[in-house]
Amino acid sequence: MTLYTIILTIIGVFAAADIFKMIKGPTIFDRLLSFNILSSKVVMAMVVYALATSQSYMLDIAITYTLLSFVSTVLIARFVRTQGTLS
């Protein structure tokens, strides 16, 4: 049971709590907030996994995932704010 296993387990428990909040949340903005921090936790888990296995291909995926989660969060927020019109 190394340190990386402990950190990855803690991040996994937090991600499960986050998915619970995403299902339960009262408004759509709570769900959007939960999605935002869930993607942040996925990036953390990717970086710790890359360090645990000493392979750097996972970091390229982490960079791409950060940019994609930012774009999708801003897109959904604008879609809700303008009530369905994205022009």
Next chain:
Amino acid sequence: MRIASGILMMAGILFVLFGMIGLFRFRHFYSRLLITSNIDAVGMLLLLVGVALNSPSAAFAIKVAIVGIISLITSPLSTHAILRSARDSGYRMKPGEKA
């Protein structure tokens, strides 16, 4: 160097724990937005510094730094986008409050 790296990573996890407690315990949406914005600001940066201190090569550390810089730029922007979406849609802390 391994010990400092472990301490920094656990400090990052501690800040993530604060954010998760605040997400479940705070009553209003804007308070939850405020407390969860330090998950990907403070917690993620501490964890990335801890990873970069223990990295096996220089290219690994540079890639971790790129992830940190991109996260530092994009996380306040996405928080602001969610906040502006909620406020422009008419979500208030007290019902009936004027804008």
